[in-house]
Amino acid sequence: MNFVALAAANPMDHVYQWVYQRAHLTDANNVFTPNGQISVVSNHIIMQIIAVLLLVLLIPRFARMRASGDSVKDLTPRGLGNFFEAICAYFRDTVARPILGEHTDQFITYIWTAFFYILFVNLLGLLPLEPITRGLVKSVYPHAHHGIGGSATGNIWVTGSLAACTLIMVVFNGFRYNGMGYVKHFFQGPIYIAPLIAFLEVVGVVAKCFALTVRLFANMVAGHVLLAVLMSFISLSYTGLGAGAATGIGIVVVLVSVAFYLLEIFVAFLQAFIFTFLTTLFIGQAVVIHHEHEGEHEHAREHGHGAVEPAHAAPH
């Protein structure tokens, strides 16, 4: 009985992906298609779709909210439009422009999309939808154990896909803007160690995106697991110590959980920002290639060629 209660209160349940329906795709049995099947409907997939619906329905509406009247008011957002435009303006002016310089506006839609996509998925994961939707899910998929809920960014396949998008953006735009110069900039140093450096650089590019994957995934999982563990103390103390102790522990746990929940809201924003910021940085490293090395840098500075940073290209 005790074991069953523990199992039911497994704090990891909140972060797992619960697949409701699979589809047979191929005969190959590997990590991408276990038993030749792929997931078609799962709690995380539904959360992603909900996030997309919210994004598509809400943001265009708020984006068009403008005070109108005179030439100045036409340029001013109104109401919640302020919220989105302030974030967008921050990313454009403070994050992207110092890194991407003149290329800012070519990448800014990707940057904004990445941020808001991750932010919405992160925040939706904080909503306690699972107990509410469990019945609904069971009515459609009778064998399902878990309702809709959880953070899709707590799924390494999702964060991996997003990081893969970043990797593709980095490599594709590296070639697009620099051609073979992009390949050349991997080969640094004397000729006899250049291939080794190039190999390490390529590994570095992939590793950076892998780090993006793991960072977002681990942060989202950690917060949810922490909250679930805190909550499980209540049922554990009830089973082990009785109702009186459980009430006392419950009060403390709820207060601490509220604090952590607030922290999680912050983390949802923070991780979305970090993912987006690093994506911008990696794209910037590929698109705006510095041909100067340390010595040449000083040399250039001595001769008054100060504009070696892309930030100098910004029109401020």
Add this chain to the structure above:
Amino acid sequence: MQSIESRLVAVGVLFGTTASLFASEGGDQPTLFTGDLGNILWSLLTFFVVLVVLGKFAWRPILSALQKREDFIRDSLAHAKHDRDEAERRLKEYSDKIVAARSEATAIVEEGRRDAEVVKRRLEEESKAEAKANLERAKREIVIATDTAIKELYTLSGKLATELAGRILRKELNPHEHERLITESINELQEIEAS
């Protein structure tokens, strides 16, 4: 940063190994790494839907608004700078003009004062000369009047002498009479002169 990233990579590799261990166990119980190609496809699909739809309906208006606002602010600043420079230029121009006008006014006042001085001096000299002329004329008239009086006196004395001579001729004169007549005549003359 680099060390944190490498640590994260190490954790990821560790998680990956455990994931494959769990995955090989099989069964319906999900793990932390449950997922497959379906998740990748759904993630890419949802992400690209958001990218395309928001790109068209949200980011384009926001970006154009931001660009417009940026241009507007840059233009306004440029205009303000231009206007300020223009205002400063005008201010300098007008201050120069005021300084010039002030020195011109001072010059005019100075000139006026000088002219007035000249006029005053001339008037003084003129009036002095006139006064002198008047005096001269008065003196001349006095002389003329004196001459006329003397002439009249002579005429009268002549007349008196004639009259006196007639009287003397009509009478025999003794020395006393003679003396008395002369005294009388002189007295008469003196009386006439006194009158």
